[in-house]
Amino acid sequence: MRRIAIACEKGGVGKTSLAVGLACGLAQLGHRVLVMDTDNQAAATRWLGREHMPGLTRSFAGNLPLERLVQTTCAERVEIIPASTSLATLERSLYGIPHAVTFLGQAIDELDQERWDYLICDTPPSLGIIVNAVLTAVQELIVPVEARPMGLAGLSRILSTAGRTQRRLNHSLCEARLVISRANHTDVSRSVEAQVRKRYGARVFSTAIPERISIARSSGLGIPVSVQEPKGLVAKIYRKLAREVRAIETVSRTGSPPMRSPTATGLT
Ligand SMILES: Nc1ncnc2c1ncn2[C@@H]1O[C@H](COP(=O)(O)OP(=O)(O)O)[C@@H](O)[C@H]1O
Numbered sequence: 001m002r003r004i005a006i007a008c009e010k011g012g013v014g015k016t017s018l019a020v021g022l023a024c025g026l027a028q029l030g031h032r033v034l035v036m037d038t039d040n041q042a043a044a045t046r047w048l049g050r051e052h053m054p055g056l057t058r059s060f061a062g063n064l065p066l067e068r069l070v071q072t073t074c075a076e077r078v079e080i081i082p083a084s085t086s087l088a089t090l091e092r093s094l095y096g097i098p099h100a101v102t103f104l105g106q107a108i109d110e111l112d113q114e115r116w117d118y119l120i121c122d123t124p125p126s127l128g129i130i131v132n133a134v135l136t137a138v139q140e141l142i143v144p145v146e147a148r149p150m151g152l153a154g155l156s157r158i159l160s161t162a163g164r165t166q167r168r169l170n171h172s173l174c175e176a177r178l179v180i181s182r183a184n185h186t187d188v189s190r191s192v193e194a195q196v197r198k199r200y201g202a203r204v205f206s207t208a209i210p211e212r213i214s215i216a217r218s219s220g221l222g223i224p225v226s227v228q229e230p231k232g233l234v235a236k237i238y239r240k241l242a243r244e245v246r247a248i249e250t251v252s253r254t255g256s257p258p259m260r261s262p263t264a265t266g267l268t
C-alpha cells in the first residue's frame with residue numbers, strides 16, 4: 001500500500017478536491033483506495049457521501065485500530081476513514097506525550113497492507129501535530145499549487161516542514177511533488193503555472209487540474225464528479241493524474257510486495 005499525503009498550510013488551494021479526485025481516478029483505473037480524512041472540517045468525508053464519525057482521534061493517540069473505522073463510500077473501490085470532530089482538540093490531548101507524532105504511522109502499519117493499493121490522507125490547513133503525524137507516517141507528499149497570484153505563497157513552509165520531517169523522523173518520505181490546481185485560461189494562471197514548472201521541473205505533474213464549476217458544485221452534493229460523470233472530462237483528468245502517480249517508482253516503507261494488477265474498468 002502506497003501512502004500519500006495531500007498537504008499545504010493554505011486553505012482553499014484544492015487539497016480536498018485533489019484527495020477525492022485522485023482517489024476516484026486511481027479507483028477507476030482498478031486500484032483499491034483508502035482515504036483518511038484528518039481534517040475536522042470533514043470535507044473529504046462528506047464529498048464521499050459520509051459524515052463525521054468518532055474514532056480517528058483515538059487512533060492518532062495509539063488507542064484504536066484504524067481498521068475499525070473503515071467505511072465504504074459512494075465511489076466503487078474507495079473506502080474512507082472519516083474525520084472526527086475531536087480532531088480539533090487533538091493538539092491539546094497529545095500535548096507533552098513523547099513521540100506522539102509517531103503513533104499514527106504505527107496504526108497505519110497495523111492495517112492490512114494487502115487490502116488497499118493506496119492510502120490517500122487529506123489534511124487540515126495548518127502545520128500542527130496532525131500534519132506532522134501524517135508526514136511522519138507516509139512515503140509521499142503531493143502539494144496542490146493554486147494557479148493564482150498567491151499560489152506559491154504557502155509552498156515554502158510545507159516543503160520545509162516536509163524536509164525537516166524527512167531528516168528527523170521519516171527517512172522514507174520522498175521529495176514532495178506538486179500539482180497545479182484551479183488552472184484557467186487567464187494570463188495570471190498561465191504565468192503562475194509557468195513559474196512553478198520552471199522552478200520545480202519534473203517534480204510538477206504534467207496534468208494540471210482545471211477550474212471547473214462541476215468540481216465546485218459536486219463538493220456540496222456529497223458525490224465526486226468522477227462518480228457523477230465517470231466518462232466526463234473531469235474524471236478523465238483525474239485518471240490521467242492517477243496514471244502519473246501510479247508511474248512513480250517508490251520503495252515501500254513496509255517492504256510489502258509490488259501491487260497486484262488492477263481490475264479492468266473499461267474507462268480510458
Ligand atoms: N478545480 C476546481 N474547480 C472549481 N472549484 C474548485 C476546484 N478545486 C476546488 N474548488 C472549490 O474550492 C473549494 C476549496 O477547495 P478544497 O479542495 O476544499 O481546498 P482545501 O482542501 O485546500 O481547503 C472547494 O469546496 C471547491 O468548491
Ligand SMILES: [Mg+2]
Pocket residue numbers: 015016017039043123124
Ligand atoms: Mg480541505
